Amino acid sequence: MSYHSVVMVKxxxxxxNISGQVMKPDGTVNRSKLPTVFNPEDKVxxxxxxQLRDRYGGTVRVVTMGPLKASDLLRDCLYMGxxxxxxxxxxxxxxxxxxxxxxxxxxxxxxxxxFDIVFAGRQAIDGDTAQVGPQTAEKLxxxxxxxxxxxxxxxxxxIRIRRKIDQGFEVLEGTLPLLVTVVKDAAAPRPCxxxxxxAFKNARTLLxxxxxxxxxxxxxxxxxxxxxxxxxxxxxxxxxxxxxxxLARCGLAGSPTKVHKIDSxxxxxxxxxxxxxxxxxxxALIDKLMDDHIFx
Amino acid sequence: xxxKKQQVWVFVEQRDGQPADVSLELLSKGRKLAENxxxxxxxxxxxxxxxxxxxxxxRYGASEVLLADHPSLRHYNTLPYSRIVSExxxxxxxxxxxxxxxxxxxxxxxxxxxxxxxxxxxxCTDLQIADVTYLRKDYAELLLQIRPAFGGNIIATIICxxxxxxxxxxxxxxxxxxxxxxxxxxxxxxxxxxxxxxxELVRIIERHREENKVDLKAAPIIxxxxxxxxxxxxxxxxxxxxHLIGGEVAGTRAAVDAGFIDHNRQVGQTGxxxxxxxxxxxxxxxxxxxxxxxxDANKIIAINSDPDAPIFGICHYRIVGDVxxxxxxLIDAYKHxxx
Numbered sequence: 001m002s003y004h005s006v007v008m009v010k011x012x013x014x015x016x017n018i019s020g021q022v023m024k025p026d027g028t029v030n031r032s033k034l035p036t037v038f039n040p041e042d043k044v045x046x047x048x049x050x051q052l053r054d055r056y057g058g059t060v061r062v063v064t065m066g067p068l069k070a071s072d073l074l075r076d077c078l079y080m081g082x083x084x085x086x087x088x089x090x091x092x093x094x095x096x097x098x099x100x101x102x103x104x105x106x107x108x109x110x111x112x113x114x115f116d117i118v119f120a121g122r123q124a125i126d127g128d129t130a131q132v133g134p135q136t137a138e139k140l141x142x143x144x145x146x147x148x149x150x151x152x153x154x155x156x157x158x159i160r161i162r163r164k165i166d167q168g169f170e171v172l173e174g175t176l177p178l179l180v181t182v183v184k185d186a187a188a189p190r191p192c193x194x195x196x197x198x199a200f201k202n203a204r205t206l207l208x209x210x211x212x213x214x215x216x217x218x219x220x221x222x223x224x225x226x227x228x229x230x231x232x233x234x235x236x237x238x239x240x241x242x243x244x245x246x247l248a249r250c251g252l253a254g255s256p257t258k259v260h261k262i263d264s265x266x267x268x269x270x271x272x273x274x275x276x277x278x279x280x281x282x283x284a285l286i287d288k289l290m291d292d293h294i295f296x
Numbered sequence: 297x298x299x300k301k302q303q304v305w306v307f308v309e310q311r312d313g314q315p316a317d318v319s320l321e322l323l324s325k326g327r328k329l330a331e332n333x334x335x336x337x338x339x340x341x342x343x344x345x346x347x348x349x350x351x352x353x354x355r356y357g358a359s360e361v362l363l364a365d366h367p368s369l370r371h372y373n374t375l376p377y378s379r380i381v382s383e384x385x386x387x388x389x390x391x392x393x394x395x396x397x398x399x400x401x402x403x404x405x406x407x408x409x410x411x412x413x414x415x416x417x418x419x420c421t422d423l424q425i426a427d428v429t430y431l432r433k434d435y436a437e438l439l440l441q442i443r444p445a446f447g448g449n450i451i452a453t454i455i456c457x458x459x460x461x462x463x464x465x466x467x468x469x470x471x472x473x474x475x476x477x478x479x480x481x482x483x484x485x486x487x488x489x490x491x492x493x494x495x496e497l498v499r500i501i502e503r504h505r506e507e508n509k510v511d512l513k514a515a516p517i518i519x520x521x522x523x524x525x526x527x528x529x530x531x532x533x534x535x536x537x538x539h540l541i542g543g544e545v546a547g548t549r550a551a552v553d554a555g556f557i558d559h560n561r562q563v564g565q566t567g568x569x570x571x572x573x574x575x576x577x578x579x580x581x582x583x584x585x586x587x588x589x590x591x592d593a594n595k596i597i598a599i600n601s602d603p604d605a606p607i608f609g610i611c612h613y614r615i616v617g618d619v620x621x622x623x624x625x626l627i628d629a630y631k632h633x634x635x
Contacts, residue, residue: 015446102410126446128566129418131406134374138410143497144374146403160501165372165399166311167560168505174498184553256415256459260428260440263451272608277599277617282629285597285613292595294517294574295541295634 001156002057003176005049006112007082008105008120008136009042009064011073015125036069038076041121045182047189048151049119050081056154058116059083063108065093065101071205074235078200079192086112087205090239095252098127102135104250107243109140117159118179122147130181137179145172146181203233302335302437303390307381308353308361309372309400310343312505315352317513318396318468323356325423325471326394330357332425333391333437338362340384342377344370347484354479364487368495371503372400376495378407380487385412389460392439394423397465409463415456416463417441419565421470421588430457439464444565444584451584469513469569469589510544510560517543517574520563520590523550524579524600525619531556533623534578540627546570548586564589579619582607599623 013034049060062077064070065088074085088108096104109118118137123130130146137144147164154160157176162169164183174180204212209224228234240247248254273288275281290296304326309316323339330337339358341350343365350361364380385393385408393408395401397419409416422442428435439462441454456462512518519538525531531551538545547557549564563570565585575593580586582598582605590596591610598611599622608614615622 013446098406098416099410099413127418129406130402131409131416131418134403134406135410138378138407143494144403144407145498146374147399165503165505166316167507168503170500170504171502172498173501178498256413256456257417257441257454258430258457259452260430260455261453262445263453272611272614274614274616275597277615277622277625279625279629281615282622282625283633285615285626286629286633288613289574289595290633294595295630 001154003052003116003154004059004114005052005061005117005119006109006115007042007046007049007060007062007077008118008132009046009062009073009077010039010121010124011036011064011066011070012039012124012126013037036072038073039121039124039126041123041182041184043080043121043189044184044186045119045121045180046077046080046082047187048148048180048182049117050190051187052117052151052154061086061112061115063088063105063112065089065104065108068205068207071208071235075200075203076192078203079196080190081193081196085203085235087235087237088239088243089205089207089237090250092240092247093251095255096250097255097257098129098131098135099256100250100252100254102132102139103254104243104245105132105136106139107245108238109136111238111243114177116176116178118142118177120179120181122181122183133179133181140179142177142179143174144179144181145174148180148182148186150186200233203235204228205235205237207237302330302333303338303388303392304330304333304335305338305340305385305390305393306358307393307395307401307404308339308341308349309396309398310341310346310349313343313346313349315349316396316398316400316468317473318398318401318466320356320475321468321471321473322394322396322466323353323358324474325466326392327357329392329423329425329439335391336360338390340381342369342372342380344368350484351479354482355475357476357480359480359482361482361484362487363484364489366489366491368491369489371500372404373495373498373500374403374407375497376489376491378404378411379492379495380489381408382411384487385414385461391460391462393461393463395463395465397467401465405463405465412461413459414461414463415454415459416465417443417454418465419443420464420466421565423464423466428455428457430455433457438462444588467565467567467569512544512546512561512563512568512570515544515570516572517541517576518546518563518570518572518590518593519543519576519578520546520548520580521551521556521578521619522548522580522586523554523556524581525551525556526579528556530620533620537576537623537627540630543572543574543576548580548583550583577607577611578623580607581605582610
């Protein structure tokens with residue numbers, strides 16, 4: 001049996017590499033200065049989906065919800081080997097917490113049915129909540145396997161997955177369709193292949209085509225779209241109008257969690273003692289720790 | 297005035313019949329939150345043959361244990377567990393539901409939150425009750441869900457002003473486990489469970505668990521390394537130091553991500569919170585997520601080559617220097633003085 005997968009991916013600020021210029025003098029974060037990256041565990045999820053396709057046949061589609069520039073991320077997915085990419089983008093989706101995000105993602109996934117497996121990274125590095133996967137599964141009425149460390153076997157409508165648990169692991173057998181969230185160690189993402197980069201570097205969303213048409217009076221959007229679709233270079237965009245959603249449940253309005261207060265982290269001046277980094281310093285330190293009744 | 301008492305619930309996770317520490321910690325915290333709300337604390341327990349465990353929860357202040365006990369519920373399984381908890385929340389509308397931010401809690405809580413359309417905040421480092429004015433509207437006694445965010449550069453206070461049920465997950469060790477001297481006179485409310493076909497859509501084929509050999513929370517001394525240790529090889533020197541002075545080795549998330557040390561030794565917001573007598577921070581810059589997990593240590597020694605590293609802001613003894621030079625000197629000094 002071949003498997004049809006959809007992978008949920010996210011473009012995230014690179015919180016792991018926050019440099020000096022990203023921090024404003026008041027200690028807050030200047031988001032516009034943050035470079036964006038492919039959320040690492042989503043990339044692993046895509047790799048796992050591609051491996052499954054390579055082994056058993058089938059398709060891999062990717063979907064992301066984000067601003068228009070998230071199309072960069074979708075091109076990266078095409079470079080890695082995804083068959084088709086979808087962008088969910090609408091101002092009305094902005095400010096969504098995990099509940100409102102999963103609501104829109106679930107609506108988009110309904111449009112992409114049928115599929116056998118929905119893959120996602122365990123969590124995104126900008127929030128670390130690990131909530132969107134299970135919340136999307138719940139809305140679709142799908143079973144879920146979180147913290148997947150690898151696919152052991154697939155046979156017909158059943159798939160065996162090893163997952164992490166507290167102090168150990170489990171082997172689970174899931175009946176498809178199913179949602180799987182994936183941890184970092186599950187697979188090593190393949191590099192983008194040069195051939196695919198050449199083939200898909202011109203893949204465009206409708207809005208990107210509109211911008212091209214605006215910049216050049218000889219081009220017409222409808223013609224462009226037709227051309228890009230025929231070449232397999234059209235990235236479909238889904239807005240609230242394309243999805244069966246209640247706007248009251250989308251974006252900030254549909255988010256039960258609200259940010260009440262943000263405090264920048266200010267370190268209180270504390271009384272500390274500087275110990276010279278030499279032999280005498282270390283001897284003195286040991287004495288102090290003995291006085292503190294920690295040693296001796 | 298609402299006559300019904302507000303309820304604070306804690307999902308109590310059992311692993312092979314033993315309560316997870318984090319659940320007992322959350323009951324201890326939940327007790328205080330319930331006092332603030334003049335409400336009551338209840339535990340939700342799912343498993344098989346866990347009646348004794350249910351009684352133990354009275355010692356942590358649960359006035360009622362909602363207990364679903366069935367042979368097929370022995371081990372955690374997403375679909376039946378989430379169905380039971382979701383239906384209970386729908387039915388009773390507790391004001392607050394707390395889950396441990398464990399593998400189980402992080403699998404279960406979002407599903408329940410989605411089903412009940414409740415606000416859920418992950419990995420809170422503090423929980424408080426306060427009256428809040430949000431968008432010029434007054435809200436009485438909301439749960440403040442406090443957590444570092446955005447790479448630890450900010451601390452966010454999250455609220456769920458219009459959500460009838462407020463949910464949060466908390467990591468192990470963040471709250472303190474405080475049993476009562478005398479257990480409360482609580483009672484057990486059996487929750488009926490009827491297996492359904494869909495409960496078997498995911499089946500457990502094999503299960504391997506080892507008791508955690510590493511118990512960072514109990515270690516009096518912790519020698520901890522960060523990304524500044526440079527590489528896996530350098531990191532090994534921390535074991536030499538820990539072995540000598542009778543401590544455990546731990547690491548930051550960056551060190552775990554770099555493969556220097558295993559995740560079960562991670563200290564910080566997404567790892568374990570520790571309160572040792574002595575914490576030696578080696579090559580750790582001191583991101584707030586890490587500090588959240590160790591700042592209550594009795595004494596902190598920080599070794600870092602960057603004189604402006606934030607870790608120095610919370611340490612007691614500050615050593616500016618190369619860890620790979622300082623630690624051998626510290627080892628020699630200890631041997632000379634104490635051996």
